[in-house]
Amino acid sequence: MEMNSEEDPSPMSLLDLPQSILDFILKCLSPKDLLTMSKVCVFLKRKCQSDRFWENHIKEKWGRVISDAVYKEWKWHIEIAKDGVLMKNNQTASMGSFIGDWPNVCLCSYLQDCNxxxxxxxxxxxxxxxxxxxxxxxxxxxxxxKGMMIHNALVNYDSRSNTFQARYVQNGDWKLIGKKIEWDMVRAPSVHTSPYLLYVSQSIQNLKPEDHIEIQWRPNAQSPYDWFYGVIGHLDSCNEDCCQCHYNGKKIVDY
Incomplete structure (x- = not known):
């Protein structure tokens, strides 16, 4: 009987791949597949939990509706958890981040279950x-x-319906804006200013008739600002055939 003098090559392991190729493969995996891969071994667990892979998934799915404020708020919750405050106080319920003084209190974020x-x-x-x-x-x-208004709110995602629900806090009370809100009805805040502060744009002098803008509005000094749409109009004295409105310090807004 003739023997094969050449030994069969040993099978290649995923861990034998060059680092760049392995990273490329992991980058292409879905969140579910990353979790599955993380159970293979300790090395892949560390790799699959790396921020750079999950940051891509966050930007891909949530990039349109979250801003830097979300990362800042999540960091606050992470730091609270790492400090062991929840364990020391046996806290198992909810936890929120607030800014401002009463009655101008703004709920910045809310973790529904500290566990x-x-x-x-x-x-x-x-x-x-x-x-x-x-x-x-x-x-x-x-x-x-919501209609012609844009409300500052806290929202959370319902994976079953692939929609959001939204609430805002006014004078200590949670008020429901709506449920089953579609993705195209939610956006990241357009400015970084607190909803209780007036935002001063640096572009006011550059506005001209027919420009579409958003304007802050609130019913009283104790309420946060919301936004509504407007269009820059012509001054009453304007000769539209030779419009000079954009050179005037006054602006007319049509709602």
Whole structure:
């Protein structure tokens, strides 16, 4: 019987791949597949929980509706969890971040269930943020279209209906703006100013007739500002055949 003198090559392991190729493969995986891959071994667990892979998934799915304020608020929740405050106080309910003085208090974010932030999850910033958004545990600041108004609100995601629900806090009370809000009705806040502060645009002098703008409005000094649409119009004295309105310091807004 003739023997094969050449030994069969040993099978290649995923871990034998060059680092750049392995990273490319992991970058192409879905969140579900990343979780599955993380159970293979300790090395892949660390790799699959890396912020850079989960940051891509956050930007791809949530980039349109979250702003830098969301990352800042999630960092606040992470730091609270790492400090062990929740464990020391045996806190198992909800936790929110507030700014301002009463009655001008703004609820910045809201974690519905503090048990969500286990020690392991608090060590993986982007991955824990992704799943806090995906499961609807994290209420985050955003803006919601309703008619001609744009409301500053806290929203959370319902994966079953692929929609959002939104609430805002006024004088200590939660008020529902709506449920089953579609994706195209939610956006990241257009400015970084607190809803209780007047935003001063640097572009006012450059506005001209027919420009579409958004204007802050609130019913009283104790309420946060919302936004509504307007269009720059012509001054009463304008000769539209030779319009000079954009050179005037006064602006007419049509609602």
């Amino acid at each position: 969500f932030l286990t020690a392991q999850k608090s060590n993986n910033f982007m991955m824990s943020l992704y799943f806090s958004l995906q499961t609807g545990s994290f209420w985050f600041p955003a803006q919601v279209y």
